[in-house]
Amino acid sequence: MRILSGIQPSGKLHLGNYFGMMQPAIALQDEGEAFYFIADYHSLTTVTNPAELRQNVRDVAIDFLACGLDPAKAVFFRQSDVPEVTELSWLLSCVCPMGLLERCHSYKDKTARGLEATHGLFAYPILMAADILLYDSDIVPVGKDQKQHVEVTRDLALKMNHLYGEGLLRIPQPRIRESSAAVPGTDGAKMSKSYRNTIPLFETAKVTEKLIKGIKTDSTPVEDPKDPSDSIIVDLFRLVASPGEVEVMEEAFRKGGTGYGDFKKRLFSAIWEHFEPMRAGRAELEANPDQVDAILRAGAEKARSVAAKVLSRVRQAVGL
Ligand code: ADP
Ligand code: TRP
Numbered sequence: 001m002r003i004l005s006g007i008q009p010s011g012k013l014h015l016g017n018y019f020g021m022m023q024p025a026i027a028l029q030d031e032g033e034a035f036y037f038i039a040d041y042h043s044l045t046t047v048t049n050p051a052e053l054r055q056n057v058r059d060v061a062i063d064f065l066a067c068g069l070d071p072a073k074a075v076f077f078r079q080s081d082v083p084e085v086t087e088l089s090w091l092l093s094c095v096c097p098m099g100l101l102e103r104c105h106s107y108k109d110k111t112a113r114g115l116e117a118t119h120g121l122f123a124y125p126i127l128m129a130a131d132i133l134l135y136d137s138d139i140v141p142v143g144k145d146q147k148q149h150v151e152v153t154r155d156l157a158l159k160m161n162h163l164y165g166e167g168l169l170r171i172p173q174p175r176i177r178e179s180s181a182a183v184p185g186t187d188g189a190k191m192s193k194s195y196r197n198t199i200p201l202f203e204t205a206k207v208t209e210k211l212i213k214g215i216k217t218d219s220t221p222v223e224d225p226k227d228p229s230d231s232i233i234v235d236l237f238r239l240v241a242s243p244g245e246v247e248v249m250e251e252a253f254r255k256g257g258t259g260y261g262d263f264k265k266r267l268f269s270a271i272w273e274h275f276e277p278m279r280a281g282r283a284e285l286e287a288n289p290d291q292v293d294a295i296l297r298a299g300a301e302k303a304r305s306v307a308a309k310v311l312s313r314v315r316q317a318v319g320l
Helices: 015-028 050-066 084-093 098-102 105-112 119-133 144-164 205-213 232-240 243-255 260-274 276-286 289-318
Strands: 002-007 033-038 074-078 139-141 173-175
Touching: 002 015, 002 119, 015 033, 015 139, 015 232, 033 050, 033 289, 050 074, 050 276, 050 289, 074 289, 084 119, 084 144, 084 289, 098 119, 098 144, 105 119, 105 144, 119 144, 139 144, 144 173, 144 289, 205 260, 232 243, 232 260, 243 260, 260 276, 276 289
Parallel strands: 002 033, 002 139, 033 074, 139 173
Antiparallel strands: none
């Protein structure tokens, strides 16, 4: 079974990225042949500063490795180190109905938020389909918001197979943690870099604490009971605490007598402790940039050998 996922290097990784995509992907690296990559071509749709892009790629690589991606188990690489993906993307473009892209939420959301309506942003799901199909992927672990893109991928693969021969492209399945809603940000909306409501994974204690203090709460007085089922604090605490600890916090909510400030302190400690081992690993990797480069280079080589075979199969099938 081949598992594949990618993450864009377009800013600091946050709790939403970790619990929505990285943690499930890392858990899956033991279950099959995992291919994980840094989607730098995709980031060009939003990042136009070259120095910033390079820095982001480095940061995401270090973050992912520090969080537990094991390069001995998973092939870890930079998307642009396998330029074959852009060729497959073109071949898919030629069979992709406009309506399929016009239905995609992500383009509409991003342009509504003020991003320029470029062709790259519009065609982004085709490049993502190429990422997935180029490696004969079976399983694609992603957050809920990416499910539609995996569906587009399936549609394109089915169409290619119909036109050029059954079995040409492997049909992938999305793997989404349906049980978990999107991780909420400090304002209660989905945590996202674009909403400025994130809690980054690797900030200083001071910044992290300040962001947690800023979590939106209602104006229930300290002594009154509070509703744990409608609290961003409890939702985030659930991600990093044991069921027993969550129960204690929920009980304290219902009982009254504890203010939101106190609960936020407990949340900060739990988040800080949860990521402690990864912070230590991150510091080590930061001190060894050559090691990170070597991991990405070795990953690119392995990824490229798989990609070349699949691309050659598709080129042949379409008549090139
Ligand atoms: P952002 O919204 O911050 O720009 P991305 O769109 O780059 O994040 O998402 C990268 C990965 O992290 C995707 O698989 C996405 O589904 C997942 N993800 C992002 N935010 C969340 C969230 N709040 N909850 C769950 N998963 C998320
Ligand atoms: N579009 C994804 C995101 O924004 C990143 C991505 C690019 C991806 N190619 C992929 C994810 C292939 C899974 C598979 O999060």
